[in-house]
Structure formats: C-alpha cells, structure tokens
Amino acid sequence: MPRDLTRDFHDLLERGRDRQLRLAVTGLSRAGKTAFLTSLVDQLRHAGLEARLDLLPAAREGRLLGARRVEQQDLGVPRFPFDRALAALDDSPPRWPEPTRGISELRLSIRYRPRRPGWVGGDTRRLTLDLFDYPGEWLLDLPLLEHDFASWCRAQRFDGERAMLFADWQREVADLEPAQEVEESRLAEIAERYAEGLRAAREAGFSDLQPGRFLLPGELAGAPVLQFFPLPGLDAADPADLERLPPESLYATLARRFRHYQQYIVKPFYREHFRRFDRQIVLVDVLGALNAGPERFEDLSRALSRLMQSFDYGRRSLLSRLFAPRIDRLAIAATKADHVTPEQHARLTGLLEALLAEPLKDLRFADVPVRALSLASIRATEPREVDHRGKRQPALRGTTLEGEEALLFPGEVPERLPDADFWGRQGFAFTAFRPLPRDGGALPHIRLDAALDWLIGDKLT
C-alpha cells in the first residue's frame, strides 16, 4: 500500500533524528486510560508554567518550554477527545471523562532546550509525540492466533461464577452436534446469547474475556464474523473427523468465522497499529480488583498474563514471528493511587509486581526494558491525618461520586498476592471519588511525572 510506505519512510526519517516518538496507552476497560492521556496532555501543555513535574528532569531544569497539539498523521483514526475530557473535569460538580471506545490518537509538538545546544538548529528543539489510546481487550485476542478453532474451544472454561453468567448460552449450545446444519438466524441467536454472557461477565467485574471485539463491535455489529462461539464437548472428538465435516455443518461454519476473525480482526490491529508503537504504558486498576474479591482478582491476574504476551519480544514468541514489533520501553502502572493513603503507595507497586511476576520475568529475559509504578493521573483526594484511639493515623479526604464529603482510611494494600487470610478479613474497602475542582493550573496528579520521565525523558536531553 503506497500510503504505508510513504508514512513508514517519513517516520523513519523523523525517528532517526530522535524527533518523533509513538507512545501508546492501554489497559482493560476502567483502568483509567482516558484520565491518563488527558492529564499527560494537560501536564505537557502547562509545562514550564503551572505544571508540577519535578520527577521529569527536562521540566525540573526549566528546559521544557511547552507543547501544542498539531495535526495527526493518520487522518482516518479518531482524534483523542481531549477537549471533551477537560470539559467534564471542569464541570460543576467535576465529572470523570467519558471512556473512549476503540483506538484514538493525538499528536503533540513539544518544544524543549537540549542540555547541550548543538551546532545546528539553534538552541531549542522539537519532539513530535504521537499518543495512542486503545482497549487492552484487543490484546487479549493475541493468544487466539495460536489456536485453531477446535483447540480454542477446548481452552475455554465456564466454571465458578462464570457458569451462571453464561447459563443461557450453555443451555442453547448443550445439544448441538458439530455435524448438524444450523440455520443462519438460529446461529445468530446463539451467538448473541454468548455475547450477552461476555457483557454480563464484564459488568460483573471479570477481565479475562474472549473474543475481545465481541464487547465493542462498532460497525461490525450483525456481521457473521462476530457470530461464533466455542463448541463444548469437543474433547473426545478426533480432529481429523472434525476437519472432514462438510462446509454447511455447524463445526465448519463456526471454524470459518473463527479464522476470519483471526485474519481480518486480530491481525490487522497488530499489523497496522501495534507494530508501529515505540513505547507503551499498560494501566491496571489493581485496587478495583482488590475491592471486588478473590475470584475477580484471580481473573485480572489471568487476563494480565495473557495481555502481557503482546509485549514478549522473545525471539520465539508468537508476536515476534508474526509482526516484528519494535517497542523499546514499557511501563506498567497501578492507577488510582490517590484512592489509598500515601504510605500504601510502595505496597501498591509491590502488589502490581507480584501480580505480574511471571510476565515480568519473561520480559526481562527477552531484554525488554520495563518499569512498574503506581500513580494517580488526576488526583481526587487530599491526604490527611486523624486521631484514632490516641494515635495519629493517615486518612483521605475527598468527595464521593454521590457528592458526599468523606474522610476515611480505605485499608492496607497487601504487599504480596493476597491469601485466604486477607480475603477472610475483608481488609480493603475502596471508595470511588469524584475529581477535585481544578483551580486554573494543570491537573493535580501523583507521579505522572515519573511515568513521563520513563516514557519520554530520554528524548528531551
């Protein structure tokens, strides 16, 4: 495609001179992607003036002169709705911005003074920063590329609480035979029951859901490619027998749709977007999962291991073989750190690392530079101290989503993966707060500057 060639060539030139960087922000839904991107853009726009970015050397040293939005390169990708997000935060009372759906993009042109002015280009330089925001759910589909339809069916599990959420679908699918012929409209109905199960599971706080695009169909709503589902009871079947079934059979029809999903839904995202990102940050709502109990927490852990496979650039990994990505730096952040008291922040980072222990090992082995941290993109609480039985105790002050002033101690974050004892004590009670009213300057945050330093700091020296 001529467009891609030109674009790739231009990108190459710009990046060769260290003047362009493509940074992607992802996370499962409700992890805080929109808040993160909104705050990031806001901080850079206020850099040099009101923004507090002490952990970003270029800002601390007064060399960061500011940033402005310029036209993005991919005219066919929705622009990240920064103004709409800011308007929500400036509303009275302030509201959290609407979550984005699908991929969006925003380009900043950053002006800075290098540490040592070069002999060309005067004493200020520009960095073009392309920001992308996309649903982490799309990454959950990568492992699907390693399956054929039969092995994918066998890998799906509907036990525990999920059994109930998928009960309607399971009733309908129970009597189906791989060899039978099922009418188009009937297939669409059963597939809709399956999609309803996925939606119900997401509503109930589950994260490990496949296929991801069933949750955000967009213009593909009603297309056969989003109308398949796993066939239960294939364990005993001979793969060769299944392959021999006629094209009108249920098995062959679903397998055809599964392959189409792999080819025309999963792969294009990696090919057209993912492999072109230079750096990424993955946001994780650890506190939300902690609040939701052991089954959801376990599920988040599984979903994250799966999601992190997209960053495993080991030479033999599926990803490297298929798409040759080139990310040279990765950040993983536990968001909403302002929802626990400050002395818990180190524990929050520790818990995130424990949660991602296995994938982090793989990444280090594959020599992908990665950093874990905890942050609050937009701080919604003030730390306080209260007297409790004669002792000073840390607390948070904020306004709940329902508009009530609250002063509370949400509890201790476990430093390691929580055990039965922790869940038994129910040691954690997370309250959601609305954003603080903004007083003109940049949005208040916690350690967003640390994330910025890791993600773009080396390009501003």
Place this chain on the structure above:
Amino acid sequence: MPRDLTRDFHDLLERGRDRQLRLAVTGLSRAGKTAFLTSLVDQLRHAGLEARLDLLPAAREGRLLGARRVEQQDLGVPRFPFDRALAALDDSPPRWPEPTRGISELRLSIRYRPRRPGWVGGDTRRLTLDLFDYPGEWLLDLPLLEHDFASWCRAQRFDGERAMLFADWQREVADLEPAQEVEESRLAEIAERYAEGLRAAREAGFSDLQPGRFLLPGELAGAPVLQFFPLPGLDAADPADLERLPPESLYATLARRFRHYQQYIVKPFYREHFRRFDRQIVLVDVLGALNAGPERFEDLSRALSRLMQSFDYGRRSLLSRLFAPRIDRLAIAATKADHVTPEQHARLTGLLEALLAEPLKDLRFADVPVRALSLASIRATEPREVDHRGKRQPALRGTTLEGEEALLFPGEVPERLPDADFWGRQGFAFTAFRPLPRDGGALPHIRLDAALDWLIGDKLT
C-alpha cells in the same frame, strides 16, 4: 489481496454457470430500502405457496419452489436484519422496521424448475442470490472524485432555505483566510457546525448533501478525515497561489483531508462493493418529496441526477474509468405507491421518469438496460370507492401512524414535473400509514413481483 482474488475467482465460476447473482438495493434515506428487502426476501421464501407473484413467470408457472437463507460470503459485512424487520411488522400494532445504517447483506438459495430440464443436474436448479443494501447517500459522493478541493469549494452553494440551516457554520467560516493557521480543536468545532448543517438539512427534507459520510460517521466519528468543509470566497483566488500555501495553512490542511476522504472513504466503497454488483434497484420516495414542496422536490431532482451518475457506464464516464463496474440491469422504482389511489399509479411512474429524464437519456445512450416502475414493497392501505357529490370517487383506507382509521383521497399525482400552478393549488396531501396486520401469509405488496421479474426473472427460466 489474496481474499479478493479467491473470492473473485469463485464468483466468476458461479456466475459463469448463471448460478449466482449479486443484487443491490439502494435509495436515499427513507426511500424504503428496508421494507423493500424485507418484502423481497419474504416473497421468495413464500414462493410457491402463499405469495402472490403473478408478474414473475417462474412463480406463475409454478416453477419457483422456494428460497432459504444461507451463509453470506463476506463474513465482515453486517447481515441484513430480516428477522428484526419481520418482528416489527408482526408487532401489535404493526410498526415499520428500523432503517439500516451502512451496508448489509443477505444470501438466499433459490430452488426452481427450469422451463426445459437440462441433461445434467436433474430437474431442479439453484440460484444463489446475494442481496445488498447500502445508503444512496454514498453515491452522492461519486462526483466529489472529479473535484480537487478548490473546485469542490466553488461548487458548493448555500442559498435559499439552506442559507438558514448552515447559518451557524457560515458565521464561523466567514472571516477565515486560506493562508492562516487554525488550531486543531478550532477546526474540529467548525467542522462540527458544518456537519450540524448537513444533519439539519436532511431533517428538513433536503437530499442533495455532501459529503455523504458526514451523516453516518460510524467508527470514523472524531477522525480528522471527517473534519473538513468548503472554504467560501475562493472564486477570486489564483489556484497556483493556493497550491503554494504551507502545509500548516488552513487551505492545505482542509485540502489534505478532502483528498484522504476521496482515497480512503469514497473509492473503497466503489472498489470493494459497487463494482461487484450485477444488478441494482434504486428506490425513490417521489410522493414524500411531492408532499414537502417545491424546494425539496427540486433538491431531490438534483440529488437523483447526481446519484444516477454512478450508473452511467458510458465509456468516458468517471465511473468506468475508475472502477470498471459491470451492472447489466438497473431498475428505478417510485415506492409507497399504496399511498395514492390505484388509478394514479401510472402517473406516479410517469412522474418518476420525468424526474429522471436527463439521467435516463444518458443511461439509454450508454446502453444500460433500465426500467422505471412504481410499487409498494409492503402495502399499508386498501383501495376503496366513496360517493362524492353524487360521483363514485377512488379513496384509500388505512390506519395512520398515530393509530387513527382514515378513509381519504390524497390527491392527484402530476404526470409531468409539477409547475408553479400545481404548487400554488397545493394539490397533494400525503398521509403516512402504518403497515397492515399480516395474516400469516406473505407480506401484501403492489408490483414487487414486476420488480423481481426485471431483476432476477431471466435467471429463473
């Protein structure tokens, strides 16, 4: 693309044996595309039993055995929601189906007995009929391919009642200079005012609206490619001067988006879908426009001339040069014929032919077989006769959308293009009716069988 090659090859084989036909249904919004397709599928499914298809020889001669839905070929195109449409018609009270958005598809496998059984394949045969439904608004964008941005700007007119509908946008755009630099977010705002003008104009009954995709953005909502607008006041500008403006200038930015729209929005529809249709029917709501007054009627006429350019296969036409389409038969139908008394039907067809006189001449010159007719896809009224001043007079009986029983004479349809005299007399008062309750059999219709005969009859002999 390997997919397209395989598909094309398979199509070619099937079509070579006269066993596959790709039939597209289009029309501007509210022309009745959903009702037409729903009824067409319903008639063919009931063929041989309850359906009344006397004008289709295969049905009249008892050779049409029936049709069933089978899996469509393009798994990534939404399936036409036939069941949902039928459920709306079977509701009590019956409702018109929800209109479709974008393109949709449905495949029927039709069984019939040929007039003379061949020496292979027994005495029944199959015809695979692929049905497509897409917005006629997309065709209004074809002429946009003949323009560059400057000439497109000069071709846009905002006079008469449109001046008012686009007033907000015109206020914002009036002081802009082609050479100035305009901030991204400001551009998005002005583009949104323009899109609001288009939406308001459509609501007010106008049809000739460009660019068509601004009205149904889908997943492109918020993308820069849908954020351009015509720049007024370019008449005096020297084209060479405009071309020399820097890439950040307003003119260059809008022109870039305009070109992207041509390349990545308009052309792909023609390349991937349009050029693969064998036959098409264009539905026109002549009565609705007649009801809306002279300015809307004039506008519909302009929109139709523009839309019909997509069917002008003359050797020098833009379409032939770009896409080499292969439609071998075209129908143009005035819909909702049941909303006038039966003796007016011939006049309705006459008026449609008058409205399309110029494009029809071009099509005949280009040797494209075309037929004009009037029909009601789903009949909503019963013809009656009433006594009026001692004379028998034709009338219609039906239930209005508000649920009132009505017996009325909507007026005479002018046989030729209406003149000032007609509009002065206000000779026509169209009432919208709700569908008749269905009593089990096929949907009642008027001359849908005639349309079927023209569009697929020759494949059933």
